[in-house]
Amino acid sequence: MDPEIPTISIVDLGIVTKIASESPEKAFVQLTPTFSGCPALKIMEQLVKDALLEAGYQQITVETSFETQWNTNMISEKGRAALLQHGLAPPPKHDGYFELDVLSDIECPLCSSRNTTLHTPFGPTLCRSMHYCKNCSNAFEAFKPVS
């Protein structure tokens, strides 16, 4: 699971990019960083190794690679639902190009209204932007779109 957002698995976030097992004791997992500066990378590598050990593998390789470059479209539907459950608005889908205005009417995770404003595209972690809902008068955070 993602160390900072416990409701979501790294598989649903699109972080796990390759899985291979050439024999019953061998396991290979490739991860891709969400953000170059994500501080949870090393922790996630370790958590994956721990999980594989627990599952009974003995020859374990976990590598982090930029071979597949992560973007928010790689979050699964299940992942988006988990983000919402955690109180975070999921990122709007994009076709690789977008301007800041896609952040100006993000659906409020609390009341579902689109009558919201962008407060700042930055937030307490690299993946978050901060918003305000004019409908229910709550501040909320969104998982911001990344291409």
Next chain:
Amino acid sequence: MEFTDKHVLGLKDLLYRMADDLLILGHRNSEWTGLGPILEEDIAFSSMAQDKIGQSLALYEILHELGESEPDTVAFTRNAEQFHSCHLVELPIGEYDFSLVRHFFFDHQSALRIEMLTETVVEPLQMVARKFRGEIKYHTMHADSWLKQLALGSEEAKIRMQQAINETFPYALGMFESSEFETELIEAGIFGGEAQLKETWLRVISEKLNNFGYTMPDIETTEPILGGRKGVHTEFLQPLLDEMTEVFSIDPSADW
């Protein structure tokens, strides 16, 4: 094309200048943490600092694969004369007008350099450039918003921002100081070269500054401030490094 020793040296030089710029500017940006003029700006600079330091790590990792030392060793044990960063990034954060202008000048250069490198023949660098592209977008959007907004502000805002633009411009030109390997980098398809990058950057910056309502400094009469790429730095870099490495230096062999 087979890489000669000179090609590899040129690639390493390019990676060092990029990674060093990002590490030093990342450190400077982090100095706004707790001091930002408003909370959202405090968060903005802190967030962008984290991005930049993370990007420097990705580049130091590529250097490590090419035979250089481990990223922590490279980042925390070199002295000023071993850094290939430009003078622009080591200057103290100053007032917010300077920091915003530096952010505007540097981040557009970074975005354009990365864009050129999305086509490099060096695969690991190509992948990393494609990753950085999406991250840097938020940085340039932020810089543009502030430059645009302040030009529409008070007289003080306009005067201070224009002054910061004029004073910072010679330092900004130092980002494009030529390496000894320009020909090699271009011929091997590694990188299109500092001259091409500078030309594109001047065009982009000029258009934006004019649109926002500022005066673009005159490139013809501006003397670029050079030296950083060759390890010649201002008096500000070593104290920065001393502070940045203070905790690491207590016990360089410790496991954090």
